[in-house]
Amino acid sequence: MSRLVMKFGGTSVADLExxxxxxxxxxxxxxxxxxAVVVSAMAGKTxxxxxxTDGAGGAAAGLPxxxxxxxxxxxxxxxxxxxxxxxxxxxxxVPARSWLGWQVPIYTDDxxxxxxxxxxxxxxxxxxxxxxxxxxxxxxxGMTRDGRITTVGRGGSDTTAVAIAAAVGAGSCDIYTDVDGxxxxxxRIESKARRLARISYEEMLEMASLGAKxxxxxxxxxxxxxxxxxxVLSSFAEPGESDGQGTIVCDEEEIVxxxxxxxxxxxxxxxxxxLYGLPxxxxxxxxxxxxxxxxxxxxxxxxxxxxxxxxxxxxxFTVGKRDAARAVEVVRAAKDIIxxxxxxxxxxxxxxxxxxxxxxxxxxxxxxxxxxLADKGVNIQVISTSEIKISVLIDAAxxxxxxxxLHAAYGLDxx
Amino acid sequence: MSRLVMKFGGTSVADLExxxxxxxxxxxxxxxxxxAVVVSAMAGKTxxxxxxTDGAGGAAAGLPxxxxxxxxxxxxxxxxxxxxxxxxxxxxxVPARSWLGWQVPIYTDDxxxxxxxxxxxxxxxxxxxxxxxxxxxxxxxGMTRDGRITTVGRGGSDTTAVAIAAAVGAGSCDIYTDVDGxxxxxxRIESKARRLARISYEEMLEMASLGAKxxxxxxxxxxxxxxxxxxVLSSFAEPGESDGQGTIVCDEEEIVxxxxxxxxxxxxxxxxxxLYGLPxxxxxxxxxxxxxxxxxxxxxxxxxxxxxxxxxxxxxFTVGKRDAARAVEVVRAAKDIIxxxxxxxxxxxxxxxxxxxxxxxxxxxxxxxxxxLADKGVNIQVISTSEIKISVLIDAAxxxxxxxxLHAAYGLDxx
Numbered sequence: 001m002s003r004l005v006m007k008f009g010g011t012s013v014a015d016l017e018x019x020x021x022x023x024x025x026x027x028x029x030x031x032x033x034x035x036a037v038v039v040s041a042m043a044g045k046t047x048x049x050x051x052x053t054d055g056a057g058g059a060a061a062g063l064p065x066x067x068x069x070x071x072x073x074x075x076x077x078x079x080x081x082x083x084x085x086x087x088x089x090x091x092x093x094v095p096a097r098s099w100l101g102w103q104v105p106i107y108t109d110d111x112x113x114x115x116x117x118x119x120x121x122x123x124x125x126x127x128x129x130x131x132x133x134x135x136x137x138x139x140x141x142g143m144t145r146d147g148r149i150t151t152v153g154r155g156g157s158d159t160t161a162v163a164i165a166a167a168v169g170a171g172s173c174d175i176y177t178d179v180d181g182x183x184x185x186x187x188r189i190e191s192k193a194r195r196l197a198r199i200s201y202e203e204m205l206e207m208a209s210l211g212a213k214x215x216x217x218x219x220x221x222x223x224x225x226x227x228x229x230x231x232v233l234s235s236f237a238e239p240g241e242s243d244g245q246g247t248i249v250c251d252e253e254e255i256v257x258x259x260x261x262x263x264x265x266x267x268x269x270x271x272x273x274x275l276y277g278l279p280x281x282x283x284x285x286x287x288x289x290x291x292x293x294x295x296x297x298x299x300x301x302x303x304x305x306x307x308x309x310x311x312x313x314x315x316x317f318t319v320g321k322r323d324a325a326r327a328v329e330v331v332r333a334a335k336d337i338i339x340x341x342x343x344x345x346x347x348x349x350x351x352x353x354x355x356x357x358x359x360x361x362x363x364x365x366x367x368x369x370x371x372x373l374a375d376k377g378v379n380i381q382v383i384s385t386s387e388i389k390i391s392v393l394i395d396a397a398x399x400x401x402x403x404x405x406l407h408a409a410y411g412l413d414x415x
Numbered sequence: 416m417s418r419l420v421m422k423f424g425g426t427s428v429a430d431l432e433x434x435x436x437x438x439x440x441x442x443x444x445x446x447x448x449x450x451a452v453v454v455s456a457m458a459g460k461t462x463x464x465x466x467x468t469d470g471a472g473g474a475a476a477g478l479p480x481x482x483x484x485x486x487x488x489x490x491x492x493x494x495x496x497x498x499x500x501x502x503x504x505x506x507x508x509v510p511a512r513s514w515l516g517w518q519v520p521i522y523t524d525d526x527x528x529x530x531x532x533x534x535x536x537x538x539x540x541x542x543x544x545x546x547x548x549x550x551x552x553x554x555x556x557g558m559t560r561d562g563r564i565t566t567v568g569r570g571g572s573d574t575t576a577v578a579i580a581a582a583v584g585a586g587s588c589d590i591y592t593d594v595d596g597x598x599x600x601x602x603r604i605e606s607k608a609r610r611l612a613r614i615s616y617e618e619m620l621e622m623a624s625l626g627a628k629x630x631x632x633x634x635x636x637x638x639x640x641x642x643x644x645x646x647v648l649s650s651f652a653e654p655g656e657s658d659g660q661g662t663i664v665c666d667e668e669e670i671v672x673x674x675x676x677x678x679x680x681x682x683x684x685x686x687x688x689x690l691y692g693l694p695x696x697x698x699x700x701x702x703x704x705x706x707x708x709x710x711x712x713x714x715x716x717x718x719x720x721x722x723x724x725x726x727x728x729x730x731x732f733t734v735g736k737r738d739a740a741r742a743v744e745v746v747r748a749a750k751d752i753i754x755x756x757x758x759x760x761x762x763x764x765x766x767x768x769x770x771x772x773x774x775x776x777x778x779x780x781x782x783x784x785x786x787x788l789a790d791k792g793v794n795i796q797v798i799s800t801s802e803i804k805i806s807v808l809i810d811a812a813x814x815x816x817x818x819x820x821l822h823a824a825y826g827l828d829x830x
Contacts, residue, residue: 016467016470016471019471049495052431052495052499053498053499053502055431056431056434056498056499056500056502056503056506057502057503057505057506066501066502066505066506068512069498069499069501069502069505069512069513070498070502071498072494072495072497072498072501072513072515073494073495073498073499073502075494076491076492076494076495077491079487079488079490079491079494080464080467080488080491082487083468083471083484083485083486083487083488084467084468084471084484084488085471086481086484086487087468087471087472087481087484087485087488088471088472090472090481090484091471091472091481097483097484098484098487100487100564102517103562103563147518148518149515
């Protein structure tokens with residue numbers, strides 16, 4: 001059978017009992033085919049390590065960050081898990097050994113703390129895997145060409161798994177998490193949410209960037225670019241509780257059942273910033289958003305409208321909640337240059353989105369959305385769209401109501 | 416000035432506050448000469464990591480130990496300290512970077528968990544140090560020739576420091592610990608104990624193996640073999656509390672002030688095993704001690720005496736307390752082959768030793784010892800001697816009394 005890469009996150013390896021459970025899942029697969037396992041640090045460990053680096057001179061201490069040494073400290077967390085899982089596997093009679101980033105080697109660029117994968121020579125891993133030894137790989141870490149440890153940013157173990165899967169030509173990259181797949185929406189909000197058997201890379205990418213926390217955005221991007229079939233599975237499901245199939249993330253062409261909308265995502269991590277009384281002439285937008293970009297503030301939705309005052313405009317845009325204060329600061333500092341009357345921030349907003357590759361070929365998706373929201377009395381503040389999603393910004397108090405209304409309106413409870 | 420290697424143990428780097436104190440000590444030296452610093456794991460961290468390996472399939476779980484993976488897990492502790500200290504140094508304006516065992520590289524053999532240093536190519540370290548960058552080296556760890564992580568056993572960071580000092584040709588290897596030097600005996604027992612300005616390698620070796628926990632035995636052996644001048648200093652002494660000179664461990668020839676006895680050491684980690692009614696013929700000793708050696712039990716003192724019964728002998732020997740049960744088991748299992756009447760274990764014993772290179776040329780050292788003990792009514796159970804030490808086994812209750820009596824008898828309080 002084809003090679004398999006499996007990945008287990010921090011909560012799946014939080015203690016020895018859970019590591020033993022992971023080992024049983026790995027052993028079952030390893031009996032049938034060559035396996036590599038990518039592991040995160042035990043839950044809580046990365047935070048402990050990061051706190052130490054803060055105290056030693058990191059960002060929180062207001063001191064210049066030593067990103068290369070940050071990586072040395074933080075990468076130790078995955079090292080521990082990899083060693084422990086290899087030990088447990090061996091004691092179950094499964095040949096195994098740990099591989100650290102520098103041992104594989106997993107080459108990255110030298111952007112410490114947020115490095116990008118460069119090259120992963122697969123020879124040593126493939127030899128071990130095909131020889132029947134489970135390769136237990138420390139996720140989240142790599143090495144520069146001159147031999148320094150790097151990390152690929154938080155949530156990076158997903159990306160490690162996909163990169164390893166691409167490198168060894170794996171038939172599947174199975175990401176084990178605390179849910180048993182990708183749902184039409186968050187089952188904690190809509191009990192009628194259904195697990196999707198398959199979802200396209202592009203839809204998954206939108207889901208991930210719109211707030212569904214199942215996979216990291218970068219891992220999906222990489223899976224799409226390298227055409228790695230990804231499967232989302234639960235490491236917690238008891239036998240019988242789940243069918244064990246999870247959700248397969250793959251090319252659109254491999255999905256037989258066609259849907260117009262695949263899911264409803266939402267995020268409460270938004271803040272809306274409103275600028276009133278802007279001069280209504282070209283160049284104002286560049287003035288505003290150029291300054292925000294320079295300050296590393298990511299702007300998401302933007303809408304411009306006429307103000308009550310003649311020849312003036314209003315501008316509304318959204319940023320992540322943690323960037324809101326900085327965004328206001330940047331705008332205020334340039335008040336005279338930009339020229340506006342007033343600025344306001346509203347953090348009581350939520351972004352609700354419907355996603356589906358079927359939108360490309362189907363009209364009426366937006367109409368259904370706006371109709372369903374209007375029926376429930378939900379006011380839409382800002383709209384943004386892409387080829388395969390429509391997002392609206394609404395009052396946060398209406399989040400659950402809107403999610404359930406849209407879930408029903410597209411018939412997602414009947415999949 | 417010549418290169419300097421400094422070493423700080425686990426209690427000296429137990430938290431960020433202490434790491435900052437260490438950084439200040441390092442910074443003062445680095446302003447004057449090229450410096451490498453070897454660090455241990457933060458106090459308690461190694462025990463946490465070892466406990467996890469036990470749970471994952473180590474000795475304590477009664478499972479076969481994966482020594483190579485044990486090393487992967489445990490070596491992460493020193494990695495964290497090295498990264499943190501490098502960060503703190505940089506934030507004090509001192510150029511620094513961390514070096515892990517595999518980065519130096521510190522080659523060892525492949526005896527995982529208790530590896531021995533093989534070769535340390537010094538080029539990269541020397542270039543960094545001489546370029547004004549403090550090399551912060553993770554202690555206790557190395558790498559096999561085929562790229563797997565090794566550890567050199569508990570207390571191994573001292574040995575790493577000495578090995579690095581030898582490799583880079585350091586003028587001194589300063590071992591910072593929780594005491595400010597080597598004393599004539601433990602000051603907690605004899606308040607008149609005096610710090611020695613200098614002590615010879617051979618005396619230090621005896622002190623270390625006889626229970627003085629200042630330096631690990633292997634580090635002293637290596638310092639002697641490679642002729643590395645070692646200095647023992649306190650990382651805790653407040654300015655003014657100590658003269659900051661510590662104790663220099665060096666060649667006998669470099670010690671001007673000649674003493675007959677340099678120190679009194681003691682150990683309560685002994686157990687005495689007595690075999691009664693052995694056949695009094697050649698080959699019995701081989702039968703007993705061959706079996707113990709096969710079972711990896713280290714035997715220290717041995718004394719044989721005639722038994723009351725005609726043609727029979729008694730044998731007494733000492734082993735470490737943690738080996739006592741195993742030793743008895745081994746002996747009992749061969750009772751019929753060895754042929755003895757009875758076996759007894761006494762754990763209420765202590766070994767007290769006087770050490771001094773001056774013994775080589777002075778008679779009467781033993782006489783002074785036995786006289787001083789007899790004066791205090793201390794009964795001697797077993798005696799063993801080497802060229803530069805005399806050890807006696809006594810009832811553990813008399814330990815402090817005996818130490819103080821010997822300290823006075825050799826005039827060590829008047830140094």
